[in-house]
Amino acid sequence: DAGVIQSPRHEVTEMGQEVTLRCKPISGHDYLFWYRQTMMRGLELLIYFNNNVPIDDSGMPEDRFSAKMPNASFSTLKIQPSEPRDSAVYFCASTPIWGYSYNEQFFGPGTRLTVL
Amino acid sequence: GQNIDQPTEMTATEGAIVQINCTYQTSGFNGLFWYQQHAGEAPTFLSYNVLDGLEEKGRFSSFLSRSKGYSYLLLKELQMKDSASYLCAVRSEDKLIFGTGTRLQVFP
Numbered sequence: 001d002a003g004v005i006q007s008p009r010h011e012v013t014e015m016g017q018e019v020t021l022r023c024k025p026i027s028g029h030d031y032l033f034w035y036r037q038t039m040m041r042g043l044e045l046l047i048y049f050n051n052n053v054p055i056d057d058s059g060m061p062e063d064r065f066s067a068k069m070p071n072a073s074f075s076t077l078k079i080q081p082s083e084p085r086d087s088a089v090y091f092c093a094s095t096p097i098w099g100y101s102y103n104e105q106f107f108g109p110g111t112r113l114t115v116l
Numbered sequence: 117g118q119n120i121d122q123p124t125e126m127t128a129t130e131g132a133i134v135q136i137n138c139t140y141q142t143s144g145f146n147g148l149f150w151y152q153q154h155a156g157e158a159p160t161f162l163s164y165n166v167l168d169g170l171e172e173k174g175r176f177s178s179f180l181s182r183s184k185g186y187s188y189l190l191l192k193e194l195q196m197k198d199s200a201s202y203l204c205a206v207r208s209e210d211k212l213i214f215g216t217g218t219r220l221q222v223f224p
Contacts, residue, residue, distance in 0.1 A: 004158075033212075042216035043159070043203065056211065091158060098210065104149070105212065107158035 002026075004108035006092050012114045018080040021111045023092030024073055033093040033105060034067055034077050043091070049075065050098070082115045089113070118142050120215035122204050127221045128194050136189045136218045138204030146207040150178055150189045153201045153217065162202075163189070194222050 005024040013019055025032045033048040047057040052069045060067070064083070069075040079086055089112050093105040119141045128134040140148070147166040151159035165171055165180035165187060177190040189202055201217040 040216075043205075043214040045211050045213075048211075104161035104164070107160070109158050 004092055004094055004106055006090075006108040006111050008111060009109060010112045010114075012116065013082055014116050015083055016081045017115075018078065019082045019086075019113060019115075021077040021090050021092075021113070023075045023077070023108060025075070025092070025094030026096075026106055027073070029094035029096045029106070030072075031095045031098045031105075032069060032075050033095075034075070035091040035093065035107075037089045037091060037110070038087075046077070079113075082113075084115045087113055087115050118206075118208060118213045120204055120206060120213055122202075122215040122218045124216070125219045125221070127223065130194055130196060130222055130224050132194050133190065133192050134194060134220065136191075136202050136204075136220065138187045138189070138215060140185050140187070140204070140206045140213075140215075142206050142208040142213060144208040145182065146210075148178075148180055148187050149205040149207070149212065150176075150187075151203040151205060151214075153203060155200070159203055191220075196222050196224065198222050 007022045030051050034046040035043050037043045046059045047067045049069045067077045089110045091110045092108045095103045095105045097103050121139045149164050150162040152162050153159040163178040165178050170179045175192045180187045199222045201219045203217045204215040205212045
């Protein structure tokens with residue numbers, strides 16, 4: 001299996017521009033998570049989906065952030081307009097089951113976003 | 117609130133043993149995970165504890181005390197490749213809450 005795939009791996013943009021990050025989860029994984037990682041705050045959950053439906057978006061910083069999952073093999077995280085404080089590494093993770101039992105999350109390689 | 121504390125940095129010598137501590141205060145608890153993250157890479161799963169006690173997996177062991185809100189990751193026979201960040205994460209109310217991680221440097 002190819003694992004979780006994210007694109008682009010690096011993105012440099014200017015303040016005010018729209019940014020779209022993409023994720024393809026592992027086939028058969030029903031849960032998809034978007035995280036943001038910074039030195040100061042560590043790894044933070046932004047939103048997660050179950051069977052393409054958003055379950056919890058309480059971690060989304062503000063209205064500038066939106067996420068969609070149109071089908072089981074694709075998700076996007078969009079920032080519009082972007083700001084310098086959005087600079088971080090954004091990870092996507094997936095897992096087949098996320099019930100009251102052990103299940104590890106499998107992380108993608110991340111997208112390093114720099115907003116100038 | 118949700119709070120997970122780990123030391124920011126640790127150093128150790130190749131071949132030695134190191135213990136990385138994690139304390140947590142969360143509104144719910146459904147297990148504690150340890151992840152390893154090499155610089156510039158994705159986190160990868162190391163261990164999971166949901167009951168009190170020690171879980172051993174090769175050179176790595178993880179301990180949990182739910183009453184104390186405490187866990188540690190024990191790395192034995194350290195190798196240079198163990199230089200990485202180690203993230204403690206608590207599953208609380210169906211979410212993973214991560215600590216900021218402990219950066220471990222292993223010296224020859």
